[in-house]
Amino acid sequence: MSEVGAAALDLELLRSFQAAAQLGSLAAAAEQRHRTVSAISMQIKRLEAALNARLLERGPRGVIPTATGEALLQEARELLRMHDGIVARYAGQGLRGRLRFGLPEDYARALLGDVLPEFTSRHPDVLLEAVTATSGELGRQLGRSRLHLAVVLDRPVPLPGGETLWRTSPVWAGPRAAGLADRESLPLALHEVDCPYRALATEALERLGRSWHAVFTSTSIHAVERAVEMGLAISVLDRERLTPAMRELGSAEGLPALDRCEARLHFARHIEAESRPAVEALAAMLRERLQERGPWRGGVTV
Known part of the structure; x- marks a missing residue:
């Protein structure tokens, strides 16, 4: 024993x-x-x-x-x-200061289950606040220095600079049972404005000249996924978010190819001196854990 x-x-x-x-x-x-x-x-x-x-x-x-x-x-x-x-x-080795970190909701569960808990355990005296929002909103908050650090996708409006962490894998997601892709106007479940995947979907359909309409709009990724699972709409999701109630759609269903986008790490222009070491420490951990492979366990996005 x-x-x-x-x-x-x-x-x-x-x-x-x-x-x-x-x-x-x-x-x-x-x-x-x-x-x-x-x-x-x-x-x-x-x-x-x-x-x-x-x-x-x-x-x-x-x-x-x-x-x-x-x-x-x-x-x-x-x-x-x-x-x-x-x-x-x-041991007196912990960092201090306040750290506001922004990330898209799509990746919150993966990061909250791994990187952020480990960071807070290593640095318990850092006051960490994590914020989820669309990439467009995260970019605005960075510009106003309301965030110290954020992971932002480079669509619909790319921020200048930033370090590439990984490339995303967007796919058309439809309900496993219902056939919605053959409708004259494609029913979509979308996030509101400033969402990279909304932009990917609408830009691809407009290039093809395919009619579409938003049958469900929400700020919640889980609500969008549920709309797909229940047969209400088609959406664009990261491939790793497909559930057993969904199936990946593509050219066989007459849907256009989707562009890829990058997840980038951005710093605020102005970071208080007392917070800078904590911001750098979290950035280093994000690079170590996410660079090239992204947040999905065992997944490598190339």
Whole structure:
């Protein structure tokens, strides 16, 4: 029992497991943890042996957690957050200041489940406020310095500068059962103005000369997705957001190809001196976790 307890609380093993489970790849975990792939694989095998449970399923496209692995991942996140918070508080290494971070709602769930909780655990004295909005609104808030840092898509109005984190994968999403694409006027579920995917959809249809009308408009990505699932409309979503009640549509249904867009990291023009170190620390973490691969576990958008 003592060996199992000690191994289960080995934070280095848990960190490597967490990285592999979240990124969906041993190679990506090795890069993040600054170790070799074989070292990461050995650490996970040691953790599996200590817990007498299989934690990851290996496949040609990477790794995914088993049911036991999913449960452990949640507990590991909490344990590591507590540990890092204690170290930051008592070792006097934590950053301070206020940090307002903006992100599109489409990516909030992925970032809130990984990057932001880890950041707050490492830097518990930073007053972090996360704000979701359309990319257009986030750009305006950055321009007024109401945000310190934001992830903004480069449509419909690209902001100057910024660092590319990943390229998105927009697709036409329709209900699995209903056939809506053959209607004379295409029924769409859309966000309001300033939404990059609204612009992608309408621009593509207008280039084709295809009639469309907005049957459902909402600021909520979840409401738009529900409208698609219930057979009310077609929309443009990131491919990773398709649910079992949806199917990807395309040229076979007479729909035009969609342009790609980029998710970029932007800083405010004016950042208070006391907040600058915290802003830089969050930016570094976002680059480390999101550059090229995006926020989806195991997904690589190219």
